[in-house]
Amino acid sequence: MASIARYTPTRTDGTKGRPIWRARYRDADGKEHARHFATKRAGQEWLNEVTTAVTSGTYVDPRLGKTPFRAFAEEWERVQVSSEGTARIVDNALRLHLVPALGETPIVAVRRTRVQGLVKELEQKGLAPGTVRNVYEVLAKVFAAAVDDRLIPSSPCARIRLPRDDRPEVQPPTVEEVERVAGAIGDRWRALVILLAGSGLRIGEARGLMVGDVDFLRRTIRVERQRMQSGQLQPLKSKASRRTLPAGTVLLDELAAHLATFGPADLAAPLFVDEFGDPLSYTRWKRLLASACREADVDVTAHGFRHFYASALIAGGASVKQVQVALGHASATITLRTYAHLFPGDEDRTRNVMDAALGPLARAADRVRTEAASSD
Numbered sequence: 313m314a315s316i317a318r319y320t321p322t323r324t325d326g327t328k329g330r331p332i333w334r335a336r337y338r339d340a341d342g343k344e345h346a347r348h349f350a351t352k353r354a355g356q357e358w359l360n361e362v363t364t365a366v367t368s369g370t371y372v373d374p375r376l377g378k379t380p381f382r383a384f385a386e387e388w389e390r391v392q393v394s395s396e397g398t399a400r401i402v403d404n405a406l407r408l409h410l411v412p413a414l415g416e417t418p419i420v421a422v423r424r425t426r427v428q429g430l431v432k433e434l435e436q437k438g439l440a441p442g443t444v445r446n447v448y449e450v451l452a453k454v455f456a457a458a459v460d461d462r463l464i465p466s467s468p469c470a471r472i473r474l475p476r477d478d479r480p481e482v483q484p485p486t487v488e489e490v491e492r493v494a495g496a497i498g499d500r501w502r503a504l505v506i507l508l509a510g511s512g513l514r515i516g517e518a519r520g521l522m523v524g525d526v527d528f529l530r531r532t533i534r535v536e537r538q539r540m541q542s543g544q545l546q547p548l549k550s551k552a553s554r555r556t557l558p559a560g561t562v563l564l565d566e567l568a569a570h571l572a573t574f575g576p577a578d579l580a581a582p583l584f585v586d587e588f589g590d591p592l593s594y595t596r597w598k599r600l601l602a603s604a605c606r607e608a609d610v611d612v613t614a615h616g617f618r619h620f621y622a623s624a625l626i627a628g629g630a631s632v633k634q635v636q637v638a639l640g641h642a643s644a645t646i647t648l649r650t651y652a653h654l655f656p657g658d659e660d661r662t663r664n665v666m667d668a669a670l671g672p673l674a675r676a677a678d679r680v681r682t683e684a685a686s687s688d
Contacts, residue, residue: 314338314363316355319348335359376463377420382411384419384463385454395549396540397516405450409434419458424468427451431472441477448474481653484619485612492608493601501600503570504584504592508614510563512621512639514538515614517553519592520545524579526559526567533557535640539582541594553640619651626654 314337321329335355336346345362349355385406392402413430414422430451434444452469459467485493494505507518516538525534536554537545548554559567567583575583582591597614605612618639625635632655636647648655 314359316352316359318352337362376461378418379463380416381414381419381422381454382416384458385411388454388457395546396542396544398549401446402450405447409447410451410454419455419463422455422468424470424472427468428472431474435475441475442479445474445477448472482619482623482650484623484654485610485616487620489608489610489612490617490620493604493610493612496607497600497604500570500574500587501584501592503566504597505604505617506563506566508617509620510560510566511557512618512625514618514640515594515597516540517548517640519582519584519594519597521583522579523571523575523577523581523583526564526583528564528568531559531564533559539591539594543591543593548640550640550642552637552642555637555640557638622647622651623654626651 314335316333316335318331319334320331323329333349333352333355334346335349335358336344337359338344347355347358349358389402389406392399394402410430413433414426427448431444431448434447435441439447448469452467452472455464455467455469458464490505490509494502494509497505504518507513508515511518511533513521513533513535517535519539520537521533521535525536527534534556535548537547539545571583574585575581576585576589584592586592586596601614622635622639625638630638632644632647635641635651636644639647641647
């Protein structure tokens with residue numbers, strides 16, 4: 313039900329004010345709303361707009377948009393279902409950056425220019441482009457939820473320019489560097505280094521392996537869970553991450569030797585345990601790797617071994633798709649974004665193809681040059 317009527321307000325001194333037009337309507341919940349306009353035409357246009365929104369199901373209650381950003385964001389975070397790693401990213405983004413910046417600002421009052429300005433502020437603080445992107449993506453999800461809940465008609469996070477991620481190209485460690493770290497980290501953990509370099513597993517995936525995940529008969533390693541920094545086991549978040557990898561002789565021999573010396577016999581037990589039989593903790597692993605790298609005089613992270621694995625596959629002629637599947641990437645785009653510079657370019661492929669095609673001619677040319685040299 314909607315209506316518009318002429319209304320003459322009364323001043324505090326009892327005199328009549330200038331006539332205005334009062335437009336009224338009831339929302340989907342039956343609550344009445346009213347606004348005043350100087351002209352009937354302006355009031356009718358507004359009334360037509362809101363009544364159309366009510367009947368079409370796109371109506372947004374203006375009072376809900378007054379909800380402070382802090383209150384809505386905290387409630388949104390509370391009901392999220394996500395992995396431990398994702399939850400940590402969300403908490404850091406809200407607690408360290410978004411709530412301090414937007415705290416009590418009504419949701420409806422946050423404009424696109426404010427979001428773009430916030431991105432600029434984060435960049436000027438020295439945050440890495442990847443971190444800025446993480447914060448922005450959390451903010452965009454909060455406002456997407458506000459749109460879904462009909463607090464606001466549209467998100468202010470559309471068409472935001474993010475800083476370019478100009479990280480240096482990945483430089484994988486050499487096989488000699490991998491060998492030095494494996495030798496320096498100690499006998500109990502040597503197989504873990506070889507596993508990371510020989511399978512490309514993320515450290516959480518490697519720590520999440522059970523003895524039974526290594527199939528020595530089929531020469532494969534099953535990857536279907538990860539051990540979080542807290543020590544909890546969680547299933548891998550995507551279908552692409554869950555995979556079965558072929559394992560080579562060198563890697564399987566290392567794992568067999570590890571199990572014979574340090575590993576439990578129970579197939580359901582963690583593959584890598586400490587001296588007390590507990591799963592290797594993330595903190596302990598970081599200390600072990602840092603100490604081994606210092607001793608070996610090698611600068612490499614756990615992810616660096618993953619880069620070694622990818623670079624070895626690429627050097628061996630693996631396609632982008634093969635590398636993507638082996639690494640558990642969700643898409644080939646992710647693989648190319650990280651390793652495009654390691655794949656041979658079009659010019660290299662052209663040279664290789666033509667060298668193979670013209671091989672007999674090259675040998676004939678060598679023979680002509682040799683005969684000419686001998687006649688001299």
